[in-house]
Amino acid sequence: MSKIAEVKAKVEAGKTKLVPGLVQEALDQGNAAEDILQAMVDSMGVVGDKFSTGEIFVPEMLIAAKAMSKGVEVLKPLMASDGASSLGTCVIGTVAGDLHDIGKNLVSMMIESAGFNMVDLGVDVPANGFVDAIKANENVTLVACSGLLTTTMPALKEAVETIKASGLTGFKVIVGGAPVTPEYAAEIGADGYAPDAGSAAVKSKELVTA
Ligand code: B12
Incomplete structure (x- = not known):
C-alpha cells in the first residue's frame, strides 16, 4: 500500500495517533501536500x-x-502563507446549528494564504455573531460563511441577510459548503460562492480586488 493510501485508510479508521506520523512519512517520500490533503478529503x-x-x-x-x-495540522505550515497580508481581514465561521468545521478550516487556511488576516469564529455561529465580529475587527473586507447540512441552509440565509441588513459596509460575503449551490448563494444575497477551498481563495481575492 502506498503511503498516501495508508493515510486515507487510517483517516477512515479514525486512527488519530497514527495519522500525523503517516502524513509526515508521505511528505518525506516526496508526495505533494495537496495530494495528501485530497486523499484525506476523499476519506x-x-x-x-x-x-448514509x-x-x-x-x-x-x-x-x-x-x-x-x-x-491537516502537519500540512498547514506547507500550505499557509508567509504572513504577508494585504487584502484585509476575513471573518469566517460555520453557521448556527452546524458543527462541521473541517471544510471551513481548509477554506480558512487557503483564504489566509491568498493574503487575508483571518478571524475564525468557529462553529455554530449565530447570525449576529458575524455582525459583532465585523464591528469588533478592523478592516474587514470579507465574511465567509460555511454550512454543511441541508437543515442549516436557512441559517446560512439568515446569516447573509442579517449581515446585509446591518448597514455595515466595506466587505463582501462569500458562502459555501456541500449543499450550497451558486444559485442558492445568489438567491440568499451572497456576493460570491466557491465549491472548494482552492477556488474559495481565488474567488475571495477576486471579490475584494474587483
Ligand atoms: C465529519 C462529519 C461529521 C462530524 C463533523 C466533525 C467536524 N469537526 O467537522 C460530526 C460527527 C460532528 C458530524 C455530525 C453530523 N453530521 Co456530518 N458529516 C461529516 C462528513 C463525514 C465529512 C464532512 C467533511 O469534513 N468533509 C470534508 C470537507 C473538506 O469537505 P466540506 O466540508 O464539504 O468542505 C469543502 C466544501 O464544501 C467547501 N466549503 C465548505 N465551507 C465553505 C465555506 C465557504 C465560504 C466556501 C467558499 C466554501 C466552503 O470547501 C471545503 C473544502 O474544499 C460528511 C460527509 C461528507 N461527504 O461530507 C457528513 C455529513 C455532512 N453529515 C451529515 C449529518 C446528517 C450529520 C448529523 C446530522 C448526524 C446526526 N444524526 O447527528 C450531525 C449534525 C451535527 C451538527 N449539528 O452539525 C450528512 C449531511 C446530510 C445533509 N444533506 O444535510 C453528511 C453529508 C453525511 C451523510 N452522507 O449523510 N458530521
Whole structure:
C-alpha cells in the first residue's frame, strides 16, 4: 500500500495517533501536500457514504474527522502563507446549528494564504455573531460563511441577510459548503460562492480586488 493510501485508510479508521506520523512519512517520500490533503478529503467522502448506509454512526464519523484534523495540522505550515497580508481581514465561521468545521478550516487556511488576516469564529455561529465580529475587527473586507447540512441552509440565509441588513459596509460575503449551490448563494444575497477551498481563495481575492 502506498503511503498516501495508508493515510486515507487510517483517516477512515479514525486512527488519530497514527495519522500525523503517516502524513509526515508521505511528505518525506516526496508526495505533494495537496495530494495528501485530497486523499484525506476523499476519506471523508467514504466515511459519509458509510454513515448514509448505516455502516458507521456519529462517533465513528467524529473520530475520522479528528484524525483528518490532526493530519491537516502537519500540512498547514506547507500550505499557509508567509504572513504577508494585504487584502484585509476575513471573518469566517460555520453557521448556527452546524458543527462541521473541517471544510471551513481548509477554506480558512487557503483564504489566509491568498493574503487575508483571518478571524475564525468557529462553529455554530449565530447570525449576529458575524455582525459583532465585523464591528469588533478592523478592516474587514470579507465574511465567509460555511454550512454543511441541508437543515442549516436557512441559517446560512439568515446569516447573509442579517449581515446585509446591518448597514455595515466595506466587505463582501462569500458562502459555501456541500449543499450550497451558486444559485442558492445568489438567491440568499451572497456576493460570491466557491465549491472548494482552492477556488474559495481565488474567488475571495477576486471579490475584494474587483
Ligand atoms: C465529519 C462529519 C461529521 C462530524 C463533523 C466533525 C467536524 N469537526 O467537522 C460530526 C460527527 C460532528 C458530524 C455530525 C453530523 N453530521 Co456530518 N458529516 C461529516 C462528513 C463525514 C465529512 C464532512 C467533511 O469534513 N468533509 C470534508 C470537507 C473538506 O469537505 P466540506 O466540508 O464539504 O468542505 C469543502 C466544501 O464544501 C467547501 N466549503 C465548505 N465551507 C465553505 C465555506 C465557504 C465560504 C466556501 C467558499 C466554501 C466552503 O470547501 C471545503 C473544502 O474544499 C460528511 C460527509 C461528507 N461527504 O461530507 C457528513 C455529513 C455532512 N453529515 C451529515 C449529518 C446528517 C450529520 C448529523 C446530522 C448526524 C446526526 N444524526 O447527528 C450531525 C449534525 C451535527 C451538527 N449539528 O452539525 C450528512 C449531511 C446530510 C445533509 N444533506 O444535510 C453528511 C453529508 C453525511 C451523510 N452522507 O449523510 N458530521
